[in-house]
Amino acid sequence: MIRPQWVCRHCLSRIRPVWFLRPLAAQNIVKREFHASVRSSQQDEDLFLNESLLKRAKQLSTEHDTLEKQLIESFDTRVAARAGHLRPVSEALKQYEEAVENLELLRSMAEDTNSPLSSMAADDIPPTIDSIRSTSAALTTALVPRNQFASYPCTIEIRPGTGGSEATLFTNDLYKMYSSFFSLLRWQTNIISYQTHNEVGGEGCSELVMTVSTPESYDLLRHEAGVHRVQRVPATESKGRTHTSTATVMVLPKLGEDEGDFEHGTDEDPLAQLDMKEVRVDVMRASGAGGQHVNRTESAIRMTHMPTGIVVSIQDSRSQHKNRATAMTILKAKVAEKRRKEKEEEALSMRRGVVKVGAGRSDKIRTYNYTQNRVTDHRSGESNHDLPRFMNGEGIGAMIEGVKEWDMQRSVEVMLAMQEMEDEKKKQQQQQKK
Known part of the structure; x- marks a missing residue:
């Protein structure tokens, strides 16, 4: 028909x-x-x-x-x-x-x-x-509002946590894992600081700072920030016992040379507004390589937001003005992020009736279990049962996508909670007027 x-x-x-x-x-x-x-x-x-x-x-x-x-x-x-x-x-x-x-x-x-x-x-x-x-x-x-720094490249810092020499070994493993992942994506990276030393069982890393120049890399990698936990038998363990160590990953938006002021997206955010009376600014000489510039010029800036205790130190540029603008921008971003998390937790606490929700940076976000050949993300609940392949950079993208979906669901819950809070406040105001 x-x-x-x-x-x-x-x-x-x-x-x-x-x-x-x-x-x-x-x-x-x-x-x-x-x-x-x-x-x-x-x-x-x-x-x-x-x-x-x-x-x-x-x-x-x-x-x-x-x-x-x-x-x-x-x-x-x-x-x-x-x-x-x-x-x-x-x-x-x-x-x-x-x-x-x-x-x-x-x-x-x-x-x-x-x-x-x-x-x-x-x-x-x-x-x-x-x-x-x-x-x-x-x-x-x-x-769901897009992160204000989503379109920018990023800076990644990896440092060992608890676990002594085993933690430094794991920090180096994470660096190699991310390097392989970036190579598969053909992303351009630059090593700023890579401090290594020999440990029993391999080469350890006490600090890794690298930049990823690809635009929008921050939007993808910001979910990697947090505490990564490893469970395996160290090379120094004679009885075959499994030890637990950690490493901390921090991901921050990267400022380019022409983006020193970086005002876009921050001043319009009420949570990013700062009272300069609450910010202590210290000017000092830069440290490290730089010849006469280091010895004679006071260009390094350190800003401290006293209510939150957040400290930002910048000495990348020889211009004190550029360092000041960069430090102010990063300080705004960090303060806004802290305030936003506190606001979200307050909203979710009222909605769920609990004191603490979600997984902050102080909590483990992922576990690498070598004895079980498994990687588990504790936010999305997804697991990968091919650990060697995962540590070679393969499979990370799929796990990050799962975390992004989890983050989307959590953002929706926060939005619902905030909407309920606003409705409740309006009801209380109307009752007070009556």
Whole structure:
């Protein structure tokens, strides 16, 4: 049977049912197909977007429309940037609402088994449900704010933790693992500091600082920051006992030579605002190689944010002005990150009724178990059972993607918790006014 083209809702009202075109048996088949699709859709609880997320999306979409009207009257750079940031949310919301409206229309048409378009409506219900799923996922992704430093290259620091000489050996293993991973990706890297010394069982590393020049590398590697734990039998162990050691990985956005001020994305973030009365600035001479410049010029800058205790020291440039701007930018980023984590933990604590949630940098994020030939990420829960291949840089990408999905889910939970906090505050304010 040739399938007619889709007809709009206004034209449907003008169509007269033609009963002889569809036998009674076909009508019964349509009924069974429709009821089966309705039952399956009712059993799928995650089909539609969470009400709190939908409310948040509508708020941002309304803000986007307001900003677009302001830009028509007078152009402003900050307003245009904010409107561009909210545009994906507004577009995804429109697609989601359109798909939901189409599903409601199709279900109402399929219920009317006397209509000649009932069969077509029942056939279009499954793809419409898939469309709702995809647009819901796209809207959720658009709602989660992108990291302000996501587009930048990064600096990686690896240092041994607990475990003595075994920890230094593991630090060197992590360096080789990441180097192999970057080689597979053909990313350009530069070693800034690599301090090694011989240990029983191999070469140990007490400090590794390297830069990855590839743009957006920070967005991928920032999930690697944290405590990595290794469980294996050291070369010095005579009784074959398994020891546990750790190494700490830190990932920071890398500032280029022309990005000393690095103001983009920080001043617009309320959490990145600093009161300079709370920042102590120390000027000193740079240390290390540099000849007369090191001995005669006070260009190194150390900034301390006294409320949080965060310290940033910069001596990369010979210009004190550039070092000051760079230090201020990094200090803003670190303070904003600390404040954001505290705010997220507060929101999740209220939502879950617990004191501490998630895995911070002070907690282990991954375990490398040599005796079981296994690597397990404690955030996403994924495991890789080919440890030698993993340490050669293969399989890390898939595990990082799993962590990114976990981070997305956690960001959604934080967003829901914050929305609930805002709604609760509004209710309390309204009750106080009454």
